[in-house]
Amino acid sequence: MNLAVVEKRTPTAPARLNVGGVAFLADISGALFLEDERLLIVADLHLEKGSAYAARRVLLPPYDTAATLARLASVVLRLAPRAVIALGDSFHDVRAGERMAEPDRCALAELQRGRDFIWVAGNHDPEVPAFVDGERCATFQIGAVTLRHEPMAGASAEIAGHLHPVARVVSKSGGLRRRCFASDGKRCVMPAFGAYAGGLNIRDAAFAPLFPAGVTSAHVLGRSAVYGVGPANCWPD
């Protein structure tokens, strides 16, 4: 085995990501941040996915909700957003609320305190559990940019989730598969944030209608930084 050790580098400036002329920051956690407005956007939390499997007797560790919320809490602590927008599929199914344990409910409430929360509806969660605070909506607008769960072919400036993009990156050092933001300047499909959320390769046919000229950039989540990777280095599975 041959191993190249990476020079430990201090994280440089966070990766900029432009959508419809608005400059966002692609955060290493998989969230987008609009600095001026102090708006934080996350997609596909899939809370209670583990217990959804358990109901079908696949007894996955029941810690995914706690893990996802803890990660969200740490981004919130770091970036101190004024508002958090969850881009749909925040809850894995419509009965997720019933299964959610008390400590997790408290953690979520704690996270929401002192800031606005906007729950954009997703296909997994047309309705967010009643006990959860925050505004519900089908889409959300930031200037000319529309935020919705499921990306719409032909939309002019859009941030969406739903597809759980991952990039398979191959370079001279080897290959790996990581969550990423897929974007082309007009549109950005965000990586899934949930601990148990799987991934779909950005070379999959599902991305083709959304990016007629191809994904021009994958902002790939590394261990210590977000890396902008060009299409030539993103491979199909």
Added chain:
Amino acid sequence: MPAAFASWFSARGWSPRGHQLALLSHAQNGESALLVAPTGAGKTLAGFLPSLIDLASTKRRDRGRGVHTLYISPLKALAVDVARNLDAPVIDMNLPVRIETRTGDTPASRRQRQRRDPPDILMTTPEQLALLLGGADAPHLFGSLKRVVLDELHSLVTSKRGDLLSLDLARLRTLSPHLAATGLSATVRDPDELRRYLVAQRGRREMAALVTAPAGAPPDLSMLDTRERLPWSGHGAWHAIHEIYEAIKGAKTALVFVNTRAQAEAIFQQLWSINEDALPIALHHGSLDASQRRRVEEAMAQGRLKGVVCTSTLDLGIDWGDVDLVINVGAPKGSSRLMQRIGRANHRLDESSRAMLVPANRFEVLECRAAIDAAREGAQDSPPLRTGGHDVLCQHILGMACAAPFRADDLFEEVRSAEPYAQLTRQDFDAALDFVATGGYALRTYDRFAKIRQNKDGMWRVANPRVAQSWRMNVGTIIESDMLKVRLVRGRAVQAKARATSSGSMLFYPAKLPGNAASRPAYTGPLARGGRVLGEIEEYFLETLAPGDTFVFGGEILALQGIVENEALVSRAHADAPKVPSYAGGKFPLSTYLAERVRKLVSNPRNWGALPEQVREWLSLQKRVSRLPKPGDLLVETFPRGERFFLVAYPFEGRLAHQTLGMLLTRRMERMGLRPQGFVANEYALAVWSLGDVAGAARAGRVSLAALFDQDMLGDDLEEWLEESALMKRTFRSCAVIAGLIERRFPGKEKTGRQVTMSTDLIYDVLRRHQPDHILLRAAREDASTGLLDLARLADMLTRVQGRIVHEALERVSPLAVPVMLEIGREPVYGEAQDQVLADAAQALTQEAMGQEVMGV
């Protein structure tokens, strides 16, 4: 022995051998016994003789209605082969005995009939037995079982299949308390372990009787004294290809053993590129499609083949014709392993087996020499018996609940009667039970989703019939879901050529020989499906390929067209330099025993007499410019080269342990400010390169080599690394599948038009953070200590060399360091270097976007 049997022997000009009679007498006393015998000693007949005699002398109405004798073999093919061989005495003596096989290939109708109306002798595999024992009719099938015969026991007990079989054996003893077990084994280091495996352990260390057949004639062993220059590194043995070819030509039938499928493919290609006599040389390895393997086996049995290039798939005892020469290419890895392979040549005890060892590089010369010496002394180094895996126990507990409701106390006692689980604590058993019921989580939120439940009467039973169904789909300990089927399709670009060469003669003749003009087919979009399956290949290997990349498989050069669901679609291709599957080095590390002998051989020039001239020169030069590693010491050389500083250590502990050492060492060097850049490991040595000068830092007293190699690296450094290790995640995944946390097909590709795959890595990450002492993480950790990470061996080594590190500060690379240095740059990256991949790719983007706005990286 009854008269009919005695005259059957004499009619064939045979007389029963001593060990056959001894085994018979133990069986007639109802005793369990282990028969240790070399190949060709009539082991199988010895195993069945007691059953045939008992069945012949008992009237059918006096027998139970179930199976009389159960035969378990590690290979389907072996079960079928042995059943065929038993036909002779049964037909000749007209015995009232029904013999049937039951494997994954047995049609459903016959399986049902077998359960209703069981045969006298049932030949099957451990997985099929587990399935039968998980059915409600197990008492009917096995309630009157008299004997169980375990073939190739030495090979079964070294894996989790052996754990599962031991538990099933315990259940058989519960169903039929007077059951006697017979084990058939090749020569092993410690037969007592196998003797305990065969009988119930109840506090005292009970053992089955031991019958040892006399050893055959000593093997005729030699090492190829090549006319060519011996390579410094690599495992291909290209230098000797002509000499191997000549040896095959001179033999009746030769088996060419190699350690990995990749080597098998490569040697096969090379032999065909020089096969001017068009000798019928075939290829046989575990990735090839079963039907193709069967055709090779048949051709061999019929004596139509001159040579077969194969991996360990032919290690086991199937008798496939008149092999008179075994050629072992590459490192033998262990003396017991080598002797079992040699046994494949010539199945007659009184004649010597002839074997030639072909080392592929200089270090392998040393290993071959040590192995030949060990084999001549009859020294055995087979691995010790396993401690039963907790993941296998979980699977078994659920299976037992599927069979019938059970009381935890009873099942615990039964499980503890199996040798691999004799030391199991009640606490661990209860943890396994809890895992099966509700996942075994500290956070008790899944009680309402339980798979098994305890009723008021204290009995555990399955909560729902779907649980049993899912268990049946997932029985067994062989994890194959990492494998992708390789299916041949017509790539559009190569369609015409594929038609021209699809002659159907692929069995013996590679369609393409190396050296043809390259024409890399372009990826052409959606693919035609439905072509022939060539075999299976590891998913992680295919993940390193991009569509259009070429590799050698089944003796052909193929181009990857794409991966669709669980199939890799490939087309035939021409290529100058195919990417040969690189399952680095071989699955089995050098045995500790052989490593010890190699160290002794190297350390003392008086032992070099039997080594080739080239190797003696190499070692003498090492002695002059550096020093020879002493058996108890750890030699560490340092030298500058280019802009970097190298550190080369010679632990001789096998590639897996060295890889782990490399991971931990580079972490530690990083902390010491030595700025390590990478490492490479082989079976004998480890080389680390850094920007910091280790020797200089040691001279200045800033760094001590003793501290660098201190065994405390197995503490926090290890923990930190395990968190991200891809090898650890792979280990966890197989534990999770075996224990039944997730199904074999998981991650299931959701058939909803798009494939979102949720990998077990996510589960591992979450579980490790929230419940690090979970039973599955403990099981994975156990596996890691002997498996892909070889932690136990690394720990032993670090303890052994405490205070015995010998540092040699050199000006330039030493002769001994050359082989490992040559491996730099050949292997893929793991672990910490992952961000480097992204950084490189980002760099490429930056260059591509020159002049444009450079993205923030």
